[in-house]
Amino acid sequence: MFPFFYDPTFILLIPALLLAMYAQAKVNSTFQRYLRVPASSGVSGAQAARLLLDRNNLHDVRVEITRHHLGDHLGDHYDPRQRVLRLSPEVYHGRSLAALGVAAHETGHALQHAQAYIPLHVRNAIFPVASFGSTLAFPLFFVGLIFQTGFLMDLGIILFTAAVLFQVITLPVEFNASSRALYLLESAGFLSRGTEVKGARKVLSAAALTYLAATAMAVMQLLRLLLLRGSRD
Numbered sequence: 001m002f003p004f005f006y007d008p009t010f011i012l013l014i015p016a017l018l019l020a021m022y023a024q025a026k027v028n029s030t031f032q033r034y035l036r037v038p039a040s041s042g043v044s045g046a047q048a049a050r051l052l053l054d055r056n057n058l059h060d061v062r063v064e065i066t067r068h069h070l071g072d073h074l075g076d077h078y079d080p081r082q083r084v085l086r087l088s089p090e091v092y093h094g095r096s097l098a099a100l101g102v103a104a105h106e107t108g109h110a111l112q113h114a115q116a117y118i119p120l121h122v123r124n125a126i127f128p129v130a131s132f133g134s135t136l137a138f139p140l141f142f143v144g145l146i147f148q149t150g151f152l153m154d155l156g157i158i159l160f161t162a163a164v165l166f167q168v169i170t171l172p173v174e175f176n177a178s179s180r181a182l183y184l185l186e187s188a189g190f191l192s193r194g195t196e197v198k199g200a201r202k203v204l205s206a207a208a209l210t211y212l213a214a215t216a217m218a219v220m221q222l223l224r225l226l227l228l229r230g231s232r233d
Helices: 008-034 046-056 098-114 118-147 152-189 195-231
Strands: 063-065 077-079 084-087
Touching: 008 098, 008 195, 046 063, 046 084, 046 098, 046 152, 077 098, 084 098, 098 118, 098 152, 098 195, 118 152, 118 195, 152 195
Parallel strands: 063 084
Antiparallel strands: 077 084
């Protein structure tokens, strides 16, 4: 049993923290690099998204600009409830490899939704529970830890497990959207074979690394909670 003021389980988070820091630095440097590399096709992110949606008979999906910038939590995303693809100003107006890569990635999510891609639907189904769990899991667990209430600690672990499951399911969803993006861009002729496809792939791979880091952090946090719970028995 660990003394209350001593928590050796925190060391479990260090590798995940280092990975998260590396992933954030990688995505920032990669995006900034390829935002300055124009695509030979000359189309903007908004034009590419619109054309790719229309090529796949998704005429009812709107493409809108958002005031949130590239990399923001509410920046580039596809909203399945309103069937809107929202792009940051850098992507919406941009004609770079990064802009096309991000726009096509979000278009990939719209295609997943239209084609009933199972991992996406599972992720959307557990999102409310995962969101609720990620908010309340730690307060419940640590209140239970302070007052030695096993029920609250167990409830916190259960809620956080839902959040971890959400992160795990997010990985195939994001990887699949990136694979679709590269295929869509190349098949539509928006990227030339070789260096342009390679540049767009680097942008999408850097973005995927952030999801991998988030999943690693969530898994390590869950393991930490389990160890702390076991130490109080």
